[in-house]
Amino acid sequence: xxxxxxxxxxxxxxxxxxxxxxxxxxxxxxxxxxxxxxxxxxxxxxxxxxxxxxxxxxxxxxxxxxxxxxxxxxxxxxxxxxxxxxxxxxxxxxxxxxxxxxxxxxxxxxxxxxxxxxxxxxxxxxxxxxxxxxxxxxxxxxxxxxxxxxxxxxxxxxxxxxxxxxxxxxxxxxxxxxxxxxxxxxxxxxxxxxxxxxxxxxxxxxxxxxxxxxxxxxxxxxxxxxxxxxxxxxxxxxxxxxxxxxxxxxxxxxxxxxxxxxxxx
Amino acid sequence: xxxxxxxxxxxxxxxxxxxxxxxxxxxxxxxxxxxxxxxxxxxxxxxxxxxxxxxxxxxxxxxxxxxxxxxxxxxxxxxxxxxxxxxxxxxxxxxxxxxxxxxxxxxxxxxxxxxxxxxxxxxxxxxxxxxxxxxxxxxxxxxxxxxxxxxxxxxxxxxxxxxxxxxxxxxxxxxxxxxxxxx
Numbered sequence: 001x002x003x004x005x006x007x008x009x010x011x012x013x014x015x016x017x018x019x020x021x022x023x024x025x026x027x028x029x030x031x032x033x034x035x036x037x038x039x040x041x042x043x044x045x046x047x048x049x050x051x052x053x054x055x056x057x058x059x060x061x062x063x064x065x066x067x068x069x070x071x072x073x074x075x076x077x078x079x080x081x082x083x084x085x086x087x088x089x090x091x092x093x094x095x096x097x098x099x100x101x102x103x104x105x106x107x108x109x110x111x112x113x114x115x116x117x118x119x120x121x122x123x124x125x126x127x128x129x130x131x132x133x134x135x136x137x138x139x140x141x142x143x144x145x146x147x148x149x150x151x152x153x154x155x156x157x158x159x160x161x162x163x164x165x166x167x168x169x170x171x172x173x174x175x176x177x178x179x180x181x182x183x184x185x186x187x188x189x190x191x192x193x194x195x196x197x198x199x200x201x202x203x204x205x206x207x208x209x210x211x212x213x214x215x216x217x218x219x220x221x222x223x224x225x226x227x228x229x230x231x232x233x234x235x236x237x238x239x240x241x242x243x244x245x246x247x248x249x250x251x252x253x254x255x256x257x258x259x260x261x262x263x264x265x
Numbered sequence: 266x267x268x269x270x271x272x273x274x275x276x277x278x279x280x281x282x283x284x285x286x287x288x289x290x291x292x293x294x295x296x297x298x299x300x301x302x303x304x305x306x307x308x309x310x311x312x313x314x315x316x317x318x319x320x321x322x323x324x325x326x327x328x329x330x331x332x333x334x335x336x337x338x339x340x341x342x343x344x345x346x347x348x349x350x351x352x353x354x355x356x357x358x359x360x361x362x363x364x365x366x367x368x369x370x371x372x373x374x375x376x377x378x379x380x381x382x383x384x385x386x387x388x389x390x391x392x393x394x395x396x397x398x399x400x401x402x403x404x405x406x407x408x409x410x411x412x413x414x415x416x417x418x419x420x421x422x423x424x425x426x427x428x429x430x431x432x433x434x435x436x437x438x439x440x441x442x443x444x445x446x447x448x
Contacts, residue, residue, distance in 0.1 A: 033291060035286070035288040036292070044296065050300060054308045061314075063318050076308070076312055102301045105304070106296065128292065129296070129297075
């Protein structure tokens with residue numbers, strides 16, 4: 001499943017990365033609905049890594065933390081303080097903290113597999129994870145709103161205050177679409193497309209480097225150096241994107257919950 | 266993206282990346298459930314417990330520090346009080362010493378004065394006694410001498426004559442009186 005080998009062919013022509021990158025061969029349980037391919041394995045590996053790191057990190061927490069515990073605490077506090085408590089306050093922040101923490105670390109870790117050598121593809125670059133998480137975010141903010149006060153939730157969502165009533169004819173459908181349709185779709189697509197494009201760019205740069213250096217050779221090696229430099233730079237950029245997308249997804253979920261439980265808009 | 270789609274079309278097989286496969290959804294959900302369980306049931310409770318213990322420990326330490334501060338202040342107050350008391354005590358002792366000293370000096374002085382007076386008195390008494398003795402002895406000697414002299418002059422003994430004695434006594438009294446008058 002080496003991407004570089006796949007794209008540098010013997011016939012001397014350059015083959016760019018294809019969308020089939022994201023649908024590798026099934027390796028286990030083919031046709032059962034629980035098929036496992038390379039990307040599913042990477043996801044499970046990411047889950048395993050998270051379980052090990054957080055199990056070791058919180059199994060025996062000390063009041064005076066060591067280096068590793070400080071790091072774990074910093075990561076957990078980032079979600080707890082900067083996302084949950086900042087937006088939802090202490091009480092609601094604590095209620096939704098497990099969900100937000102799970103989202104953040106799941107997305108970040110699965111994004112990060114995109115630049116780990118040997119894995120080289122983000123677990124979030126296939127629609128399953130973004131879609132499932134967006135659906136959970138969607139269900140959660142609607143649940144939070146209805147639990148708080150069903151009438152107020154739908155009134156605030158569909159009939160914003162301070163608007164003369166005839167305007168509702170236009171505003172209410174827009175609000176409905178933006179709240180109940182656009183939100184989950186944008187959550188899904190933002191994450192998915194960032195990861196898909198990031199992966200395709202990296203494949204393109206490194207495949208081109210391979211093509212210039214090993215297939216064409218000669219003066220094209222200089223071109224290969226340029227494409228390699230771009231690939232390297234985008235690898236670093238992908239670290240930022242991995243963190244940023246995890247943050248944005250979690251933050252937006254918190255914002256949606258916050259809007260749903262708010263008294264007034 | 267466009268290039269990718271074109272490349273995929275060239276290869277003949279393509280898939281829409283927006284249509285999820287069932288297994289994709291399934292394994293995503295499995296990953297989510299495992300991680301949710303991890304964070305909800307294990308990691309976050311542990312973190313919460315630790316944070317509570319930490320804040321309790323910090324509060325405990327603050328209470329302990331307050332207690333120590335209070336004790337130190339009490340001790341300081343006690344020492345200050347003791348010091349003040351000691352100073353007072355010392356002052357009192359100094360004062361009484363001064364009083365004692367003064368008294369001793371006064372006593373010594375009066376003692377000395379008494380002694381001096383006594384010495385003076387006894388000296389005067391002695392002088393008086395000696396004077397008296399001298400006077401008596403002188404009187405008798407002078408009397409005898411005068412009688413003898415007078416006897417020798419008149420040729421007879423007048424010694425045991427009571428009349429002579431009276432004359433002598435009168436003479437001496439006159440002498441004394443004239444002495445006093447000249448003084």
